[in-house]
Amino acid sequence: MQQKGKPRSNQARTEATRSALLSAARKLFSDKGYAETSTPEIVEAAGVTRGALYHHFEDKLALFRSVVREEYIAVADEITASVKAEPDSAVDALRQGSRGYLQAMSDKGRVRIMLLDGPAVVGQVELDKIDRETSADTLRLGLAEAMETQQIKHLPINALTVQLSALFDRAALAVSEGDDPEDHLEILDAFFASLT
Amino acid sequence: MQQKGKPRSNQARTEATRSALLSAARKLFSDKGYAETSTPEIVEAAGVTRGALYHHFEDKLALFRSVVREEYIAVADEITASVKAEPDSAVDALRQGSRGYLQAMSDKGRVRIMLLDGPAVVGQVELDKIDRETSADTLRLGLAEAMETQQIKHLPINALTVQLSALFDRAALAVSEGDDPEDHLEILDAFFASLT
DNA sequence: CTTACTACATACAGACTGTATGTATCATGA
DNA sequence: TCATGATACATACAGTCTGTATGTAGTAAG
Missing domain, CATH: 1.10.10.60 (Homeodomain-like)
Known part of the structure:
Protein backbone atom coordinates (compact mmCIF):
# COMPACT_ATOMS: atom_id res chain seq x y z
CA MET A 1 0.00 0.00 0.00
CA GLU A 58 -0.26 35.76 -12.03
CA ASP A 59 -2.85 37.07 -9.60
CA LYS A 60 -6.48 36.76 -8.58
CA LEU A 61 -7.55 38.61 -11.71
CA ALA A 62 -5.75 36.17 -13.99
CA LEU A 63 -7.54 33.30 -12.27
CA PHE A 64 -10.85 35.03 -12.84
CA ARG A 65 -10.00 35.60 -16.48
CA SER A 66 -9.34 31.90 -16.89
CA VAL A 67 -12.67 31.06 -15.29
CA VAL A 68 -14.43 33.52 -17.57
CA ARG A 69 -12.79 32.08 -20.63
CA GLU A 70 -13.88 28.57 -19.70
CA GLU A 71 -17.45 29.77 -19.30
CA TYR A 72 -17.39 31.40 -22.71
CA ILE A 73 -16.13 28.21 -24.26
CA ALA A 74 -18.82 26.15 -22.55
CA VAL A 75 -21.54 28.52 -23.69
CA ALA A 76 -20.26 28.60 -27.25
CA ASP A 77 -20.29 24.81 -27.30
CA GLU A 78 -23.84 24.62 -26.01
CA ILE A 79 -25.06 27.12 -28.58
CA THR A 80 -23.36 25.29 -31.41
CA ALA A 81 -24.93 22.06 -30.25
CA SER A 82 -28.36 23.68 -30.12
CA VAL A 83 -28.32 24.89 -33.72
CA LYS A 84 -29.20 22.22 -36.24
CA ALA A 85 -26.71 21.44 -38.94
CA GLU A 86 -28.72 23.12 -41.68
CA PRO A 87 -31.08 25.85 -40.51
CA ASP A 88 -33.77 26.83 -42.98
CA SER A 89 -32.64 30.44 -43.07
CA ALA A 90 -30.42 33.00 -41.39
CA VAL A 91 -33.31 34.13 -39.23
CA ASP A 92 -34.05 30.56 -38.33
CA ALA A 93 -30.45 30.14 -37.23
CA LEU A 94 -30.77 33.26 -35.09
CA ARG A 95 -33.91 31.91 -33.50
CA GLN A 96 -32.29 28.59 -32.69
CA GLY A 97 -29.15 30.26 -31.45
CA SER A 98 -31.01 32.60 -29.15
CA ARG A 99 -32.82 29.67 -27.58
CA GLY A 100 -29.55 27.84 -27.17
CA TYR A 101 -28.00 30.86 -25.56
CA LEU A 102 -30.80 31.36 -23.06
CA GLN A 103 -30.61 27.67 -22.26
CA ALA A 104 -26.86 27.82 -21.75
CA MET A 105 -27.24 30.86 -19.55
CA SER A 106 -29.95 29.34 -17.39
CA ASP A 107 -27.45 29.21 -14.56
CA LYS A 108 -27.37 32.13 -12.19
CA GLY A 109 -23.71 31.63 -11.44
CA ARG A 110 -22.81 31.75 -15.09
CA VAL A 111 -24.81 34.94 -15.52
CA ARG A 112 -23.01 36.51 -12.63
CA ILE A 113 -19.57 35.63 -13.93
CA MET A 114 -20.17 36.50 -17.57
CA LEU A 115 -22.64 39.37 -17.42
CA LEU A 116 -22.16 41.09 -14.09
CA ASP A 117 -18.65 40.65 -12.75
CA GLY A 118 -17.07 40.04 -16.13
CA PRO A 119 -17.61 43.48 -17.64
CA ALA A 120 -16.69 45.28 -14.44
CA VAL A 121 -13.64 43.21 -13.55
CA VAL A 122 -11.97 42.39 -16.86
CA GLY A 123 -13.63 45.10 -18.94
CA GLN A 124 -16.03 44.93 -21.84
CA VAL A 125 -13.28 45.31 -24.42
CA GLU A 126 -11.37 42.26 -23.30
CA LEU A 127 -14.61 40.39 -22.77
CA ASP A 128 -15.55 41.03 -26.38
CA LYS A 129 -12.15 39.74 -27.39
CA ILE A 130 -12.66 36.54 -25.41
CA ASP A 131 -16.09 36.20 -26.95
CA ARG A 132 -14.77 36.49 -30.47
CA GLU A 133 -12.00 34.01 -29.78
CA THR A 134 -14.13 31.38 -28.08
CA SER A 135 -17.20 31.65 -30.30
CA ALA A 136 -15.14 31.96 -33.47
CA ASP A 137 -17.17 35.13 -34.00
CA THR A 138 -20.07 33.01 -35.15
CA LEU A 139 -22.72 35.68 -34.73
CA ARG A 140 -20.88 38.34 -36.70
CA LEU A 141 -19.93 36.00 -39.50
CA GLY A 142 -23.44 34.61 -39.70
CA LEU A 143 -24.92 38.07 -39.92
CA ALA A 144 -22.39 39.15 -42.52
CA GLU A 145 -23.16 36.18 -44.70
CA ALA A 146 -26.89 36.68 -44.29
CA MET A 147 -26.44 40.25 -45.48
CA GLU A 148 -24.41 39.24 -48.49
CA THR A 149 -26.96 36.68 -49.53
CA GLN A 150 -29.71 39.28 -49.11
CA GLN A 151 -31.42 37.32 -46.37
CA ILE A 152 -31.38 40.30 -44.04
CA LYS A 153 -31.15 44.04 -44.47
CA HIS A 154 -27.85 45.77 -44.90
CA LEU A 155 -26.95 47.41 -41.60
CA PRO A 156 -23.69 48.36 -39.87
CA ILE A 157 -22.37 44.90 -39.07
CA ASN A 158 -20.37 45.72 -35.96
CA ALA A 159 -23.11 47.72 -34.33
CA LEU A 160 -25.67 45.08 -35.20
CA THR A 161 -23.59 42.28 -33.74
CA VAL A 162 -22.97 44.23 -30.57
CA GLN A 163 -26.59 45.11 -30.09
CA LEU A 164 -27.88 41.63 -30.80
CA SER A 165 -25.49 40.37 -28.16
CA ALA A 166 -26.86 42.99 -25.83
CA LEU A 167 -30.38 41.69 -26.37
CA PHE A 168 -29.29 38.13 -25.69
CA ASP A 169 -27.37 39.13 -22.59
CA ARG A 170 -30.07 41.20 -21.00
CA ALA A 171 -32.63 38.56 -21.76
CA ALA A 172 -30.46 36.01 -20.00
CA LEU A 173 -30.02 38.35 -17.07
CA ALA A 174 -33.74 38.98 -16.77
CA VAL A 175 -34.52 35.28 -17.03
CA SER A 176 -32.01 34.55 -14.30
CA GLU A 177 -33.95 36.99 -12.13
CA GLY A 178 -37.15 35.09 -12.74
CA ASP A 179 -38.54 36.53 -15.98
CA ASP A 180 -40.31 34.20 -18.37
CA PRO A 181 -37.93 33.18 -21.18
CA GLU A 182 -40.79 33.02 -23.66
CA ASP A 183 -41.57 36.70 -23.21
CA HIS A 184 -38.02 37.59 -24.09
CA LEU A 185 -37.82 35.19 -26.98
CA GLU A 186 -40.94 36.82 -28.38
CA ILE A 187 -39.21 40.21 -28.41
CA LEU A 188 -36.12 38.69 -29.95
CA ASP A 189 -38.17 37.07 -32.68
CA ALA A 190 -39.81 40.41 -33.40
CA PHE A 191 -36.42 41.96 -33.83
CA PHE A 192 -35.15 39.15 -36.04
CA ALA A 193 -38.21 39.56 -38.22
CA SER A 194 -37.45 43.24 -38.61
CA LEU A 195 -34.07 42.38 -40.06
CA THR A 196 -35.47 40.70 -43.16
CA MET B 1 -11.05 88.65 9.33
CA GLU B 58 -23.06 53.37 6.21
CA ASP B 59 -20.11 52.06 4.22
CA LYS B 60 -18.28 52.44 0.93
CA LEU B 61 -21.10 50.67 -0.87
CA ALA B 62 -23.70 53.11 0.40
CA LEU B 63 -21.59 55.97 -0.88
CA PHE B 64 -21.39 54.31 -4.28
CA ARG B 65 -25.13 53.79 -4.32
CA SER B 66 -25.65 57.49 -3.70
CA VAL B 67 -23.30 58.35 -6.55
CA VAL B 68 -25.14 55.95 -8.84
CA ARG B 69 -28.49 57.43 -7.94
CA GLU B 70 -27.27 60.94 -8.72
CA GLU B 71 -26.07 59.78 -12.12
CA TYR B 72 -29.40 58.19 -12.90
CA ILE B 73 -31.16 61.41 -11.97
CA ALA B 74 -28.84 63.47 -14.15
CA VAL B 75 -29.34 61.14 -17.11
CA ALA B 76 -33.11 61.10 -16.71
CA ASP B 77 -33.10 64.89 -16.69
CA GLU B 78 -31.01 65.10 -19.83
CA ILE B 79 -33.26 62.67 -21.67
CA THR B 80 -36.38 64.51 -20.66
CA ALA B 81 -34.85 67.75 -21.86
CA SER B 82 -33.94 66.15 -25.18
CA VAL B 83 -37.45 65.00 -26.01
CA LYS B 84 -39.64 67.72 -27.45
CA ALA B 85 -42.85 68.51 -25.68
CA GLU B 86 -45.05 66.89 -28.31
CA PRO B 87 -43.40 64.15 -30.36
CA ASP B 88 -45.15 63.25 -33.57
CA SER B 89 -45.56 59.63 -32.55
CA ALA B 90 -44.50 57.01 -30.04
CA VAL B 91 -41.73 55.88 -32.32
CA ASP B 92 -40.62 59.45 -32.78
CA ALA B 93 -40.42 59.83 -29.02
CA LEU B 94 -38.29 56.68 -28.87
CA ARG B 95 -35.99 58.05 -31.52
CA GLN B 96 -35.55 61.33 -29.70
CA GLY B 97 -35.12 59.60 -26.37
CA SER B 98 -32.47 57.26 -27.67
CA ARG B 99 -30.49 60.18 -29.03
CA GLY B 100 -30.85 61.98 -25.74
CA TYR B 101 -29.67 58.91 -23.88
CA LEU B 102 -26.58 58.42 -26.02
CA GLN B 103 -25.81 62.09 -25.59
CA ALA B 104 -26.22 61.88 -21.82
CA MET B 105 -24.01 58.81 -21.73
CA SER B 106 -21.26 60.34 -23.82
CA ASP B 107 -19.09 60.41 -20.73
CA LYS B 108 -16.86 57.43 -20.14
CA GLY B 109 -16.97 57.88 -16.38
CA ARG B 110 -20.74 57.81 -16.39
CA VAL B 111 -20.72 54.65 -18.48
CA ARG B 112 -18.35 53.01 -16.06
CA ILE B 113 -20.43 53.88 -13.01
CA MET B 114 -23.82 53.06 -14.47
CA LEU B 115 -23.14 50.23 -16.89
CA LEU B 116 -20.03 48.44 -15.66
CA ASP B 117 -19.55 48.81 -11.93
CA GLY B 118 -23.19 49.46 -11.18
CA PRO B 119 -24.57 46.04 -12.12
CA ALA B 120 -21.69 44.18 -10.49
CA VAL B 121 -21.52 46.21 -7.29
CA VAL B 122 -25.11 47.05 -6.42
CA GLY B 123 -26.77 44.39 -8.58
CA GLN B 124 -29.04 44.63 -11.59
CA VAL B 125 -32.20 44.25 -9.54
CA GLU B 126 -31.51 47.25 -7.36
CA LEU B 127 -30.23 49.17 -10.35
CA ASP B 128 -33.51 48.60 -12.12
CA LYS B 129 -35.28 49.86 -9.04
CA ILE B 130 -33.20 53.02 -9.02
CA ASP B 131 -33.88 53.45 -12.71
CA ARG B 132 -37.63 53.19 -12.26
CA GLU B 133 -37.58 55.63 -9.37
CA THR B 134 -35.40 58.25 -11.00
CA SER B 135 -36.83 58.05 -14.50
CA ALA B 136 -40.38 57.76 -13.26
CA ASP B 137 -40.46 54.62 -15.42
CA THR B 138 -40.87 56.81 -18.48
CA LEU B 139 -39.87 54.17 -20.99
CA ARG B 140 -42.25 51.51 -19.73
CA LEU B 141 -45.18 53.88 -19.44
CA GLY B 142 -44.50 55.32 -22.87
CA LEU B 143 -44.42 51.87 -24.41
CA ALA B 144 -47.55 50.79 -22.58
CA GLU B 145 -49.44 53.82 -23.82
CA ALA B 146 -48.16 53.33 -27.36
CA MET B 147 -49.47 49.78 -27.24
CA GLU B 148 -52.89 50.82 -25.99
CA THR B 149 -53.21 53.41 -28.68
CA GLN B 150 -52.20 50.82 -31.29
CA GLN B 151 -49.11 52.77 -32.27
CA ILE B 152 -46.89 49.75 -31.70
CA LYS B 153 -47.43 46.02 -31.62
CA HIS B 154 -48.67 44.28 -28.55
CA LEU B 155 -45.69 42.57 -26.92
CA PRO B 156 -44.80 41.57 -23.34
CA ILE B 157 -44.29 45.00 -21.83
CA ASN B 158 -41.75 44.11 -19.16
CA ALA B 159 -39.54 42.12 -21.47
CA LEU B 160 -39.76 44.80 -24.13
CA THR B 161 -38.79 47.55 -21.72
CA VAL B 162 -35.88 45.54 -20.39
CA GLN B 163 -34.57 44.71 -23.83
CA LEU B 164 -34.92 48.21 -25.17
CA SER B 165 -32.91 49.41 -22.20
CA ALA B 166 -30.34 46.77 -23.03
CA LEU B 167 -30.02 48.13 -26.55
CA PHE B 168 -29.57 51.66 -25.27
CA ASP B 169 -27.04 50.59 -22.68
CA ARG B 170 -24.88 48.53 -24.99
CA ALA B 171 -24.98 51.22 -27.62
CA ALA B 172 -23.76 53.72 -25.04
CA LEU B 173 -21.05 51.32 -23.96
CA ALA B 174 -19.89 50.74 -27.51
CA VAL B 175 -19.91 54.44 -28.28
CA SER B 176 -17.84 55.11 -25.18
CA GLU B 177 -15.31 52.65 -26.60
CA GLY B 178 -15.11 54.61 -29.83
CA ASP B 179 -17.94 53.25 -31.97
CA ASP B 180 -19.82 55.62 -34.22
CA PRO B 181 -23.09 56.65 -32.54
CA GLU B 182 -24.83 56.89 -35.91
CA ASP B 183 -24.25 53.20 -36.60
CA HIS B 184 -25.94 52.28 -33.37
CA LEU B 185 -28.76 54.74 -33.82
CA GLU B 186 -29.42 53.13 -37.19
CA ILE B 187 -29.87 49.74 -35.54
CA LEU B 188 -32.08 51.26 -32.88
CA ASP B 189 -34.24 52.86 -35.53
CA ALA B 190 -34.56 49.52 -37.25
CA PHE B 191 -35.75 47.98 -34.03
CA PHE B 192 -38.22 50.79 -33.38
CA ALA B 193 -39.57 50.32 -36.87
CA SER B 194 -40.10 46.64 -36.15
CA LEU B 195 -42.41 47.59 -33.29
CA THR B 196 -45.00 49.31 -35.44
C1' DC C 1 23.88 10.28 -8.76
C1' DT C 2 24.35 14.95 -9.08
C1' DT C 3 22.52 19.12 -10.77
C1' DA C 4 18.99 21.98 -12.19
C1' DC C 5 14.36 22.98 -12.50
C1' DT C 6 9.52 22.80 -11.34
C1' DA C 7 5.89 23.01 -8.00
C1' DC C 8 4.76 24.21 -4.41
C1' DA C 9 4.66 25.99 1.16
C1' DT C 10 5.44 29.61 4.52
C1' DA C 11 6.30 34.09 6.16
C1' DC C 12 5.90 38.87 5.64
C1' DA C 13 4.93 43.78 4.26
C1' DG C 14 1.68 47.03 2.96
C1' DA C 15 -3.00 48.49 2.37
C1' DC C 16 -7.77 48.58 3.16
C1' DT C 17 -12.35 48.21 5.54
C1' DG C 18 -15.32 48.88 9.29
C1' DT C 19 -15.73 49.87 14.22
C1' DA C 20 -14.94 51.72 18.63
C1' DT C 21 -14.01 55.49 21.16
C1' DG C 22 -12.81 60.21 22.08
C1' DT C 23 -13.59 65.26 21.18
C1' DA C 24 -15.25 69.65 19.41
C1' DT C 25 -19.07 72.12 17.70
C1' DC C 26 -23.90 73.11 17.59
C1' DA C 27 -28.90 72.97 19.30
C1' DT C 28 -32.10 73.46 23.22
C1' DG C 29 -34.68 74.11 27.34
C1' DA C 30 -34.65 76.19 31.96
C1' DT D 1 -26.82 82.10 29.51
C1' DC D 2 -25.64 78.08 30.93
C1' DA D 3 -26.00 73.33 31.47
C1' DT D 4 -27.16 69.26 28.92
C1' DG D 5 -27.63 66.58 25.18
C1' DA D 6 -27.09 65.70 20.36
C1' DT D 7 -24.57 66.00 16.13
C1' DA D 8 -20.43 65.92 13.38
C1' DC D 9 -16.71 64.66 13.11
C1' DA D 10 -11.29 62.80 14.28
C1' DT D 11 -8.24 59.12 15.75
C1' DA D 12 -6.89 54.62 16.88
C1' DC D 13 -7.35 49.85 16.33
C1' DA D 14 -8.53 45.00 14.95
C1' DG D 15 -9.10 41.91 11.41
C1' DT D 16 -8.54 40.57 6.66
C1' DC D 17 -6.77 40.59 2.17
C1' DT D 18 -3.34 40.81 -1.73
C1' DG D 19 1.01 40.11 -3.70
C1' DT D 20 5.86 39.01 -2.97
C1' DA D 21 9.93 37.02 -1.19
C1' DT D 22 12.12 33.22 0.27
C1' DG D 23 12.66 28.46 1.52
C1' DT D 24 11.89 23.42 0.46
C1' DA D 25 10.42 19.02 -1.52
C1' DG D 26 9.65 16.42 -5.51
C1' DT D 27 10.82 15.69 -10.50
C1' DA D 28 13.53 15.75 -14.81
C1' DA D 29 17.96 15.40 -17.27
C1' DG D 30 22.58 14.18 -18.21
Missing part, protein backbone atom coordinates in the same frame (compact mmCIF):
# COMPACT_ATOMS: atom_id res chain seq x y z
CA GLN A 2 1.41 3.26 -1.13
CA GLN A 3 2.04 5.95 1.45
CA LYS A 4 1.17 9.56 0.81
CA GLY A 5 4.24 10.20 -1.29
CA LYS A 6 2.64 9.43 -4.64
CA PRO A 7 5.01 10.00 -7.53
CA ARG A 8 3.35 12.10 -10.21
CA SER A 9 4.76 13.79 -13.25
CA ASN A 10 5.02 17.54 -13.14
CA GLN A 11 2.52 17.80 -15.94
CA ALA A 12 -0.01 15.75 -14.00
CA ARG A 13 0.58 17.76 -10.85
CA THR A 14 0.11 21.04 -12.69
CA GLU A 15 -3.03 19.88 -14.41
CA ALA A 16 -4.59 18.60 -11.19
CA THR A 17 -3.78 21.76 -9.25
CA ARG A 18 -4.91 24.16 -11.96
CA SER A 19 -8.08 22.21 -12.44
CA ALA A 20 -8.86 22.16 -8.72
CA LEU A 21 -8.26 25.90 -8.51
CA LEU A 22 -10.38 26.70 -11.53
CA SER A 23 -13.21 24.52 -10.31
CA ALA A 24 -13.20 25.92 -6.79
CA ALA A 25 -12.88 29.47 -8.06
CA ARG A 26 -15.73 29.03 -10.50
CA LYS A 27 -18.06 27.89 -7.78
CA LEU A 28 -17.12 30.67 -5.37
CA PHE A 29 -17.16 33.42 -7.99
CA SER A 30 -20.56 32.15 -9.07
CA ASP A 31 -21.98 32.06 -5.58
CA LYS A 32 -20.53 35.20 -4.04
CA GLY A 33 -19.05 37.26 -6.83
CA TYR A 34 -15.47 38.19 -7.58
CA ALA A 35 -14.93 40.90 -4.98
CA GLU A 36 -16.48 38.93 -2.14
CA THR A 37 -14.40 35.85 -2.84
CA SER A 38 -10.97 35.77 -1.20
CA THR A 39 -7.98 33.80 -2.34
CA PRO A 40 -7.73 32.02 1.04
CA GLU A 41 -11.27 30.77 0.49
CA ILE A 42 -10.48 29.57 -3.00
CA VAL A 43 -7.38 27.64 -2.07
CA GLU A 44 -9.09 26.07 0.91
CA ALA A 45 -11.93 24.86 -1.27
CA ALA A 46 -9.41 23.59 -3.81
CA GLY A 47 -7.32 21.86 -1.17
CA VAL A 48 -4.13 23.70 -2.06
CA THR A 49 -2.24 26.69 -0.69
CA ARG A 50 -2.03 30.27 -1.85
CA GLY A 51 1.49 29.52 -2.96
CA ALA A 52 0.09 27.11 -5.54
CA LEU A 53 -2.40 29.69 -6.75
CA TYR A 54 0.22 32.37 -7.24
CA HIS A 55 2.51 29.85 -8.87
CA HIS A 56 -0.02 28.96 -11.55
CA PHE A 57 -1.75 32.33 -11.96
CA GLN B 2 -12.52 85.46 10.60
CA GLN B 3 -10.24 82.82 11.98
CA LYS B 4 -10.69 79.17 11.14
CA GLY B 5 -13.45 78.64 13.67
CA LYS B 6 -16.33 79.50 11.34
CA PRO B 7 -19.71 78.92 12.94
CA ARG B 8 -21.94 76.89 10.63
CA SER B 9 -25.25 75.23 11.23
CA ASN B 10 -25.25 71.46 11.43
CA GLN B 11 -27.37 71.31 8.32
CA ALA B 12 -24.87 73.40 6.39
CA ARG B 13 -21.97 71.32 7.64
CA THR B 14 -23.67 68.09 6.69
CA GLU B 15 -24.58 69.34 3.26
CA ALA B 16 -21.08 70.60 2.55
CA THR B 17 -19.41 67.40 3.71
CA ARG B 18 -21.80 65.06 1.91
CA SER B 19 -21.51 67.07 -1.24
CA ALA B 20 -17.72 67.09 -1.10
CA LEU B 21 -17.69 63.32 -0.55
CA LEU B 22 -20.14 62.60 -3.36
CA SER B 23 -18.27 64.82 -5.77
CA ALA B 24 -14.86 63.37 -4.96
CA ALA B 25 -16.21 59.83 -5.02
CA ARG B 26 -17.93 60.34 -8.35
CA LYS B 27 -14.70 61.50 -9.95
CA LEU B 28 -12.62 58.66 -8.53
CA PHE B 29 -15.18 55.95 -9.24
CA SER B 30 -15.42 57.30 -12.77
CA ASP B 31 -11.69 57.36 -13.34
CA LYS B 32 -10.58 54.19 -11.61
CA GLY B 33 -13.65 52.13 -10.88
CA TYR B 34 -15.23 51.15 -7.59
CA ALA B 35 -12.85 48.41 -6.51
CA GLU B 36 -9.71 50.36 -7.32
CA THR B 37 -10.84 53.41 -5.39
CA SER B 38 -10.04 53.40 -1.68
CA THR B 39 -11.83 55.35 1.01
CA PRO B 40 -8.58 57.05 2.08
CA GLU B 41 -8.29 58.38 -1.48
CA ILE B 42 -11.85 59.62 -1.50
CA VAL B 43 -11.65 61.48 1.78
CA GLU B 44 -8.35 63.03 0.84
CA ALA B 45 -9.81 64.32 -2.41
CA ALA B 46 -12.84 65.60 -0.53
CA GLY B 47 -10.74 67.23 2.15
CA VAL B 48 -12.36 65.36 5.01
CA THR B 49 -11.49 62.31 7.11
CA ARG B 50 -12.71 58.74 6.99
CA GLY B 51 -14.61 59.46 10.16
CA ALA B 52 -16.76 61.92 8.24
CA LEU B 53 -17.39 59.40 5.48
CA TYR B 54 -18.50 56.69 7.86
CA HIS B 55 -20.61 59.18 9.75
CA HIS B 56 -22.60 60.15 6.68
CA PHE B 57 -22.63 56.83 4.83
